[in-house]
Amino acid sequence: EEQVVESGGGLVQPGGSLRLSCAASGFTFGTHGMNWVRQAPGKGLEWISHISVITTDVFYADSVRGRFTISRDNAKNSLYLQMNGLRDEDTAVYYCARGPVWNFDLWGRGTLVTVSS
Amino acid sequence: QSVLTQPPSVSAAPGRKVTISCSGGSSNIGNNYVCWYQQFPGTAPKLLIYDDNKRPSGIPDRFSGSKSDTSATLDITGLQTGDEADYYCSTWDSSLSAVVFGGGTKLTVL
Numbered sequence: 470e471e472q473v474v475e476s477g478g479g480l481v482q483p484g485g486s487l488r489l490s491c492a493a494s495g496f497t498f499g500t501h502g503m504n505w506v507r508q509a510p511g512k513g514l515e516w517i518s519h520i521s522v523i524t525t526d527v528f529y530a531d532s533v534r535g536r537f538t539i540s541r542d543n544a545k546n547s548l549y550l551q552m553n554g555l556r557d558e559d560t561a562v563y564y565c566a567r568g569p570v571w572n573f574d575l576w577g578r579g580t581l582v583t584v585s586s
Numbered sequence: 587q588s589v590l591t592q593p594p595s596v597s598a599a600p601g602r603k604v605t606i607s608c609s610g611g612s613s614n615i616g617n618n619y620v621c622w623y624q625q626f627p628g629t630a631p632k633l634l635i636y637d638d639n640k641r642p643s644g645i646p647d648r649f650s651g652s653k654s655d656t657s658a659t660l661d662i663t664g665l666q667t668g669d670e671a672d673y674y675c676s677t678w679d680s681s682l683s684a685v686v687f688g689g690g691t692k693l694t695v696l
Contacts, residue, residue, distance in 0.1 A: 504685070506631075513588070514623070514631060514674050516685035528683055564630055570678045570685050572621040574642060576630040 471495035471575055473548075473565045478580030485555050489580060491548035491565030499543035502526075502569045505550050507561035508579075515561070518550065519570050528570065533559075555584045589614060590675055592688035599696050602665050606691045608658040608675030614686055618678040620658040622651055625672045625690075634673070635660060667695050 477489040491503070505517040518539040519528045527539060538551040548565055560583050566573035591609040598604040608620065620638050623631040633642050635651035638658065650661045658675055675688040 513672075513690040514625075514676075514687045516676075516687060519685065528685075530684055531682075566631075571619045572633060572636040572676070573623075573631075574633045574636070576632070578630055 473567060473575060473577040475563060475565045475577045475580040478563065478582045480583045480585065481555055482586050483556060483584055485584070486551070486553045487555065487582060489550040489552065489563055489565075489582070491550075491577060493546045493548070493567070496567075496575075498541075498546040501567050503539075503541060503548045504566045504568065504570075504573055505537075505539060505548075506564045506566050506573070506576075507559075507582075508564070509558070509561040512561075517563070520548070552582070555582075557584050560584045588689040589679060589682070589686040590677070590688035592673075592675060592691045594689070595692045595694065597694040597696055598665055600665050600667060603661060603663045604665060604693060606660040606662075606673050606675075606693070608660070608688050610656050610658075610677065610686075612656060613681035614656075614677045614679040615653065615658055616656040617680060620651065620653055620675055620677045622649075622658075622660045623674045623676065625674065627672075631674065662693070665695050669693060670695050 504519045520539045536554040540549045562579040564579045565577040567575040622635040624634045625631040638653045639651045679686045
């Protein structure tokens with residue numbers, strides 16, 4: 470079964486850092502672009518970042534550029550999101566999603582990040 | 587304020603048809619593929635339509651997508667109570683170099 474599973478969420482103080490991971494299984498991870506999408510409580514979907522297969526293309530939303538860094542390890546079938554300088558407004562469920570920038574065909578269940586003092 | 591504009595809510599009776607619109611511009615919908623996601627409360631989104639009008643395996647043909655100029659549409663026919671969910675349109679914005687989502691539309695099946 471194809472799946473992606475996020476981990477690493479939790480409670481962090483404003484200004485703090487957190488590293489999210491996404492473990493892929495059931496498909497050839499190294500042949501797919503990957504993304505992070507978040508959803509604040511009661512709000513809509515917000516795309517955060519995309520990384521291409523061999524990391525030649527990396528894109529970020531303006532809201533996180535300079536603070537968040539996406540990376541991947543194809544040998545470990547894993548996607549990462551390093552989040553620094555966290556703000557209250559970064560509180561959200563963070564989803565890992567497989568696909569090119571124009572559609573995401575496989576989503577994880579998400580991991581909750583809460584930024585609060 | 588979302589780059590793509592969707593109605594906050596739509597409703598219709600079981601068995602009827604509903605249309606959800608998604609309006610954008612030339613840098614996004616006008617020149618890139620549109621996709622649609624369905625999301626039930628407390629669950630992850632699910633790809634419903636991709637490349638403007640294609641359905642992934644397992645998606646019923648009651649769901650269809652179309653696009654004209656800078657607007658896209660999701661049609662759902664033969665509405666069922668199980669279709670009650672939030673629906674989001676999305677595409678790539680070439681000017682922003684970013685994926686953009688609509689604000690989402692809550693479907694109520696009366």
